[in-house]
Amino acid sequence: MAPPQGPRAPLEFGGPLGAAALLLLLPATMFHLLLAARSGPARLFQALVLTALLVGLGVSAGLPLGALPEMLLPLAFVATLTAFIFSLFLYMKAQVAPVSALAPGGNSGNPIYDFFLGRELNPRICFFDFKYFCELRPGLIGWVLINLALLVKEAELRGSPSLAMWLVNGFQLLYVGDALWHEEAVLTTMDITHDGFGFMLAFGDIAWVPFTYSLQAQFLLRHPQPLGLPMASAICLINAIGYYIFRGANSQKNTFRKNPSDPKVAGLETISTATGRKLLVSGWWGMVRHPNYLGDLIMALAWSLPCGVSHLLPYFYLLYFTALLVHREARDERQCLQKYGLAWQEYCRRVPYRIMPYVY
Ligand SMILES: NC(=O)C1=CN([C@@H]2O[C@H](COP(=O)(O)OP(=O)(O)OC[C@H]3O[C@@H](n4cnc5c(N)ncnc54)[C@H](OP(=O)(O)O)[C@@H]3O)[C@@H](O)[C@H]2O)C=CC1
Numbered sequence: 001m002a003p004p005q006g007p008r009a010p011l012e013f014g015g016p017l018g019a020a021a022l023l024l025l026l027p028a029t030m031f032h033l034l035l036a037a038r039s040g041p042a043r044l045f046q047a048l049v050l051t052a053l054l055v056g057l058g059v060s061a062g063l064p065l066g067a068l069p070e071m072l073l074p075l076a077f078v079a080t081l082t083a084f085i086f087s088l089f090l091y092m093k094a095q096v097a098p099v100s101a102l103a104p105g106g107n108s109g110n111p112i113y114d115f116f117l118g119r120e121l122n123p124r125i126c127f128f129d130f131k132y133f134c135e136l137r138p139g140l141i142g143w144v145l146i147n148l149a150l151l152v153k154e155a156e157l158r159g160s161p162s163l164a165m166w167l168v169n170g171f172q173l174l175y176v177g178d179a180l181w182h183e184e185a186v187l188t189t190m191d192i193t194h195d196g197f198g199f200m201l202a203f204g205d206i207a208w209v210p211f212t213y214s215l216q217a218q219f220l221l222r223h224p225q226p227l228g229l230p231m232a233s234a235i236c237l238i239n240a241i242g243y244y245i246f247r248g249a250n251s252q253k254n255t256f257r258k259n260p261s262d263p264k265v266a267g268l269e270t271i272s273t274a275t276g277r278k279l280l281v282s283g284w285w286g287m288v289r290h291p292n293y294l295g296d297l298i299m300a301l302a303w304s305l306p307c308g309v310s311h312l313l314p315y316f317y318l319l320y321f322t323a324l325l326v327h328r329e330a331r332d333e334r335q336c337l338q339k340y341g342l343a344w345q346e347y348c349r350r351v352p353y354r355i356m357p358y359v360y
């Protein structure tokens with residue numbers, strides 16, 4: 001079966017070498033972070049071996065929630081293994097999928113690269129869409145559950161959860177609740193429309209999101225932080241500003257894409273493209289070319305600040321997320337330039353900043 005993309009098409013993520021390095025680096029980073037959140041670096045290898053031994057035992061539901069924080073390492077190992085096995089299944093499944101079901105990327109012919117990126121665009125069995133399910137369910141719900149377990153554990157240890165723990169739980173619950181509330185919006189993200197379903201997304205959804213996105217709460221359990229009301233209020237304000245921009249920008253684009261004559265967006269200035277679709281050039285999308293990323297990054301800052309400034313670990317998410325969004329923005333711009341050509345160039349001329357006005 002001929003892949004839709006020839007071996008000489010430009011490869012992303014550093015090609016097969018980059019994909020091979022990421023296959024090892026992503027799980028290694030996640031385990032390192034999980035360990036760094038709980039102890040000094042000397043216990044890294046002991047804990048990894050212990051995790052490997054514990055995995056055979058597994059864990060069952062029904063354990064008290066406060067016990068979960070102690071099981072994060074074995075659970076993360078099981079999640080990683082599951083992601084690997086699941087990605088293998090997806091790779092095999094793509095061998096028998098029709099060419100029309102394959103993703104535009106992820107079909108280079110190099111097995112490591114294709115395993116990492118994913119060959120099939122939206123693998124399904126009957127009506128069950130694996131990618132859509134994984135993107136929104138296990139990772140996001142697992143993340144909230146781990147956060148909650150850490151809050152319960154802190155209450156067990158110290159009598160009540162700290163203000164910092166409440167803030168981190170509240171902000172991230174709002175973010176996950178928002179994603180689930182607007183779940184149909186995920187259908188227009190490049191993960192669904194462009195990327196295949198391979199190790200990158202499977203690991204991201206099943207392991208990376210629940211175990212590394214909960215790092216701030218993990219950190220707070222072991223490193224309690226005093227937080228006064230004025231500082232807490234300032235952090236809430238930062239999160240509210242971030243959320244306002246994130247939600248405003250995403251909703252404006254979604255409303256416009258669904259119905260450009262909706263009164264909420266009908267007055268906005270647009271650029272016509274040769275495809276018949278229009279690009280917003282005022283409102284949130286006239287401020288920078290990715291206002292939703294800006295809002296998301298401001299929220300990421302607010303999630304780290306309750307952890308104080310004594311340690312870099314709670315800021316991992318902010319740093320990783322900045323790198324992810326800068327890379328994602330570059331990929332999206334490439335795809336938009338291909339799709340919209342001159343109209344996209346005109347948009348870039350009229351809205352010169354990508355994410356942060358006057359900075360980037
Ligand atoms: N927490 C996390 O780990 C992550 C969160 N995110 C968040 O997910 C959300 C979705 O992000 P993502 O899928 O990357 O990208 P966007 O939601 O920004 O979608 C990009 C697409 O929007 C359309 N578009 C771009 N500019 C305009 C314009 N001016 N007018 C109208 N349409 C335009 C184009 O598609 P078209 O023209 O075809 O409609 C473009 O391909 C973001 O809020 C992001 O922050 C993303 C990744 C990880």
Ligand SMILES: CC(C)=CCC[C@@H](C)[C@H]1CC=C2C3=C(CC[C@@]21C)[C@@]1(C)CC[C@H](O)C(C)(C)[C@@H]1CC3
Binds near residue numbers: 178
């Ligand atoms: C390092 C690594 C393993 C990268 C894989 C990236 C994934 C973790 C992210 C790619 C796009 C994502 C999105 C969300 C979560 C993270 C991943 C899967 C998302 C579901 C978070 C909630 C948002 O509201 C969202 C629905 C817009 C978002 C969609 C993209």
